[in-house]
Amino acid sequence: CSSDLNTLERSMLMPQSLTAVLENLRELLDEPDITVTPTISQVNAAKLPKLKGRKSNTNNGWKLAVLLPDSQIGFRRYHDGSLDPFHDSATIELAFQIMSHLEENYGIDLVINLGDTLDFPMFGKYEQESAFSRTIQDTMQAGHNFLAMQRAIAPSAQIVFIEGNHDCRMEKYMKKFAPTMQEMRQIGNEGYPVLSVPHILQFDALDITYVGAYPAAKFWINPRLVAVHGTKARSNGLTTTQYLNANPMHTTLFGHCHRLELSYKTHDTAGGPVKNGAFSPGCLCQIGRAHV
Numbered sequence: 001c002s003s004d005l006n007t008l009e010r011s012m013l014m015p016q017s018l019t020a021v022l023e024n025l026r027e028l029l030d031e032p033d034i035t036v037t038p039t040i041s042q043v044n045a046a047k048l049p050k051l052k053g054r055k056s057n058t059n060n061g062w063k064l065a066v067l068l069p070d071s072q073i074g075f076r077r078y079h080d081g082s083l084d085p086f087h088d089s090a091t092i093e094l095a096f097q098i099m100s101h102l103e104e105n106y107g108i109d110l111v112i113n114l115g116d117t118l119d120f121p122m123f124g125k126y127e128q129e130s131a132f133s134r135t136i137q138d139t140m141q142a143g144h145n146f147l148a149m150q151r152a153i154a155p156s157a158q159i160v161f162i163e164g165n166h167d168c169r170m171e172k173y174m175k176k177f178a179p180t181m182q183e184m185r186q187i188g189n190e191g192y193p194v195l196s197v198p199h200i201l202q203f204d205a206l207d208i209t210y211v212g213a214y215p216a217a218k219f220w221i222n223p224r225l226v227a228v229h230g231t232k233a234r235s236n237g238l239t240t241t242q243y244l245n246a247n248p249m250h251t252t253l254f255g256h257c258h259r260l261e262l263s264y265k266t267h268d269t270a271g272g273p274v275k276n277g278a279f280s281p282g283c284l285c286q287i288g289r290a291h292v
Helices: 018-023 025-030 089-105 136-153 169-177 240-246
Strands: 065-068 075-077 083-085 110-113 158-162 208-211 218-222 225-228 251-254 260-269 272-281
Touching: 025 083, 025 089, 025 136, 065 089, 075 136, 089 136, 110 136, 110 218, 136 158, 158 218, 158 225, 208 218, 240 260, 240 272
Parallel strands: 065 110, 110 158, 158 208, 225 251, 251 272
Antiparallel strands: 075 083, 218 225, 260 272
């Protein structure tokens, strides 16, 4: 990637090569260049580059999955109009470089966004800040760009969006303050409600598999491996131990706790010993500063 990202031309369009996708990453995520309005509308569709065909890794019986945890895309907007992101663009850039390498050399079969892809502090239950105002559309556009980059890098992969507790904040806000508008749909389109994350971020155009209904949202990769956002986050020990004990018959991949954790355990059962595991891949948001 170019080291001088600030000299890149501002653009809302996806560039025409994978290198350009990665080089333009910080602008697409941190400076979505949205005209500031108090309304929410469907995002501008990103133009995806045409990439060469992927390698297939399915012939040997194995499939390759990528986990993208807790990016918490969102912003503060200061009085001078500048945007201060909650997501960590440098870490996301590294994740996309790794994805690019994996796709080119092995072929990615599955990409799982583990929840809290969006932050939505303006819809949260915590104390509000004036800097949260007028950042909804910027958040939506940056979120779409984040997913569009995944599709550009791995055009044949199944991309899954698991709803987390932050992602569902807007839906809960609507349910509380404007329930009659919650099920509005575009005329002639019986898909997602207009005021929903999948519609606004254009999940259908990007071929995104949406797994909603947090905290019940689960995506089963195989009969003994499940991905969830999660509800557990221990401050004085490993969160993985809670999943090991709660789910002895399968391995759980989870987010939410913002820490890199990996544990295994063998359980005695009537049918013999059963081993399971629990894994948290950390997060893609900034954790060294205050946000909600």
